Structures are given as C-alpha cells and as structure tokens.
Amino acid sequence: MKLPDIADVARRSGVPASTLRFYEEKGLIVSVGRRGLRRLFDADVFDRLALIALARVAGFTLEEIALMFAPEGRPRIDRKLLAAKADELDGTIRKLAAISDGLRHAAACRAPSHFECPTFRKLMARAASGAIRAPVKKRKRR
Amino acid sequence: MKLPDIADVARRSGVPASTLRFYEEKGLIVSVGRRGLRRLFDADVFDRLALIALARVAGFTLEEIALMFAPEGRPRIDRKLLAAKADELDGTIRKLAAISDGLRHAAACRAPSHFECPTFRKLMARAASGAIRAPVKKRKRR
DNA sequence: GTACTTCTTCAAGTTAACTTGAGGTCAAGC
C-alpha cells in the first residue's frame, strides 16, 4: 500500500506540484493523508488528472469540472445541460476541422499573407458561418 | 463610400467597441480614418473579425494571429509550423469528439457522479491516451 | 544528532484578453 506522494504524482503525471496543491485547494483532487507534511494521494489521482486535462481541452473551467466531480452534494448537472455542452463541442469540432484544413492548405499555398489566399478564405468562411464569437483560449505550453 | 464607424462595427459584429480598440492597438485590425474622433473602418473588417474569432477557437493567441496577418514584414510562418498546428488541431478534435460522446452518454446515464460511470470513464480513457496536458481554456461568455 | 533536501503554508506576482472609469472632445440636432 505504497501511496504516491506529491512528488511521485508530479513526476508521473507531468503536472507540477504547485498545480497539484492548487487543484486540491480548488477541490479537483483530494490527498488522502500525509507523511510528515508531505501529501499522499490515492493511485486513482492519475485518472482524475487525465480527466481534468481532457475536460480543460473541452473548454470547461476548473470550477465546472469541480462541479462534475461533485461528491454527494448533488449539484445536479442536468441532462439538458450536458447535451447542450455536447452540441457546443460538436460545433467547435466542425470549426476546428475547417481550420485544420485551412492551415494545411496555407502550408502548401504561396499567397503573400496566409489569410489573403482565396482558398483559405473560402474554408474559413465556411467555418465561420453562424458564429463570430470565440471564447476559447490556449495558454502557453509548459 | 459610407465607411462603418466603430459603433456600426460593434453592432454588426457583436464585438464590443472596447475590444475593437484593443484589437487595433494589438495590430489585429486597422481603422482607415476618423470622423472627428470616431474611428472609421473598411468594410472588410468584418471578415477580419470572423477570422480572428475562428483562429481563437482554434487556440491561437492574439499575438499569433497578428503575426499571420503580417502585412509585409514577412515574419514567415513556415509550412512545417502550419502543418504542425494542423496536426495539433486534429489531436484536439479527436479528444473533443470523445468528450462529446462522453457527455452525451453522461446525459443519458444515471451514475451518482458523472465521472464515476464506467462507460464514461472508458470513453475518456480512450480520449486521454497519449496526452495528459491540457492548455486550453474558455472564458465566460459576454 | 546535525545537515540536507524537499516538502509545507500563505501571500503576492504573472499572463492573456479584455473591461471599466475618469476626464476630455467633437459632430449633430435644436
């Protein structure tokens, strides 16, 4: 019963210890005890972290993720809301696919500025139809 | 030759005037003159804004987007980089698709906490394979 | 049992992408 401590988790998951502490504070993960001062985690923390990472990719905030992990409190994420989120994701997926196509074309094309190429523009126009709002942001890689 | 002023652009695009000013400051859009103090824009600013929104969905930072719009400076976004971006996007797309499936299942399933459902877990595990890093974040809607 | 390392807490700092507020200006309507 060798529980991983924070350093083990950080090493094996790639998530910095500072982030693990931060996540614990936010209720996203829990430590199951201490060895001295040092936090000990259950082995399933790795699944949790993977899930958290995925949910973040999908555009959920940490707060929303914490709610989904809700222990007993029943903050009921209802069916409608989940289905709506799925729909939203599908829309995003379609846009990303168009952008991916656009980028690949731009990589091959010789227009002065990529966004000037008519083919690229056409792809983008298709992707943009219906939505000019873009609330997703990527942070720099560590 | 009735150029749209900042209020027109804000109204028709849904992008707040403060954001338009901010984007101009960052070099993402340009105003072509003033009527009094009031900025005037070229009609193509709407395309620009749509493109910016799309690029943001795809996870580009404003800085990266500004570079792609690069006028003459030739800061050469090279083919390899674009292709790499496209690959990255494709990976993201696969994950989002899995999450979308997962969400739809969760919406139908009656597990106590969504992330406890074994079917959901399985979907997520598939999506998570190979990547525990998640540098995308969504901001609140206006 | 002393040194060393690595953890601990807590507060403050960072970054991206905006938003808000104070004080000022100008075209347009009356």
Added chain:
DNA sequence: GCTTGACCTCAAGTTAACTTGAAGAAGTAC
C-alpha cells in the same frame, strides 16, 4: 451657438489558472 450623447485616451482593474518566493518543518542520510 449651445447642449447632448457617443466617442476619445490612458491608466487601472478583472478573471482564470497558475507560478514564485519567503520562511519554516520534517523525514532521511550520514
């Protein structure tokens, strides 16, 4: 020609998600 309302600038504030730093404690190696 004066009032009004919407824009202007510039600085400072906001939010999410972390990171960094200072000061201290505890298990581990010698």
